[in-house]
Amino acid sequence: AQSVTQLDSQVPVFEEAPVELRCNYSSSVSVYLFWYVQYPNQGLQLLLKYLSGSTLVKSINGFEAEFNKSQTSFHLRKPSVHISDTAEYFCAVSEGTGKLIFGQGTTLQVKP
Amino acid sequence: NAGVMQNPRHLVRRRGQEARLRCSPMKGHSHVYWYRQLPEEGLKFMVYLQKENIIDESGMPKERFSAEFPKEGPSILRIQQVVRGDSAAYFCASSPKDFYEQYFGPGTRLTVT
Numbered sequence: 001a002q003s004v005t006q007l008d009s010q011v012p013v014f015e016e017a018p019v020e021l022r023c024n025y026s027s028s029v030s031v032y033l034f035w036y037v038q039y040p041n042q043g044l045q046l047l048l049k050y051l052s053g054s055t056l057v058k059s060i061n062g063f064e065a066e067f068n069k070s071q072t073s074f075h076l077r078k079p080s081v082h083i084s085d086t087a088e089y090f091c092a093v094s095e096g097t098g099k100l101i102f103g104q105g106t107t108l109q110v111k112p
Numbered sequence: 113n114a115g116v117m118q119n120p121r122h123l124v125r126r127r128g129q130e131a132r133l134r135c136s137p138m139k140g141h142s143h144v145y146w147y148r149q150l151p152e153e154g155l156k157f158m159v160y161l162q163k164e165n166i167i168d169e170s171g172m173p174k175e176r177f178s179a180e181f182p183k184e185g186p187s188i189l190r191i192q193q194v195v196r197g198d199s200a201a202y203f204c205a206s207s208p209k210d211f212y213e214q215y216f217g218p219g220t221r222l223t224v225t
Contacts, residue, residue: 043116090155100155100205100214
């Protein structure tokens with residue numbers, strides 16, 4: 001069955017330090033992969049997506065994620081975080097049937 | 113282009129009452145999805161609808177919950193005879209196709225007292 005595992009529930013990091021949020025998935029078919037960000041009491045915003053093509057995808061605010069098919073992973077990275085990056089991050093996978101399967105979420109806490 | 117709209121943003125119901133949550137998809141989107149986020153948990157898929165059709169309701173509780181997306185008007189998630197365990201944030205998302213990225217609304221936070 002399709003599932004997503006986010007290995008860290010909380011990641012504390014100091015401002016301007018690099019960060020990696022890990023995501024692994026299980027699926028027997030080809031998948032589409034997404035990272036969403038949720039700020040307190042708000043909805044989810046699409047941060048990154050992998051549909052096909054280059055396995056390295058980047059966002060406009062400095063995040064990037066790499067699809068690794070052999071490792072079944074889609075880890076999210078940023079070389080230098082800001083206070084404003086503090087939020088909850090969700091990894092999600094779709095097998096093309098419509099529904100998204102989400103991980104449990106990782107809370108990124110950026111400290112000054 | 114307005115985003116996905118949900119109303120109300122906050123809804124308080126007493127046990128046994130009915131809750132109706134509304135979702136208007138982005139312009140040009142004909143696919144709507146509902147998800148539920150329980151406290152300290154991730155989002156769980158509930159139902160996937162196209163205009164006048166339920167495509168996948170594998171995540172819907174068997175009783176008390178129903179959803180529709182009529183030809184005209186918003187999608188409605190209806191919860192009858194609410195219980196305290198229904199307290200959660202309910203998010204609607206829309207997409208132009210069923211396997212591309214989904215765009216989420218701000219959510220409706222349901223509190224059952």
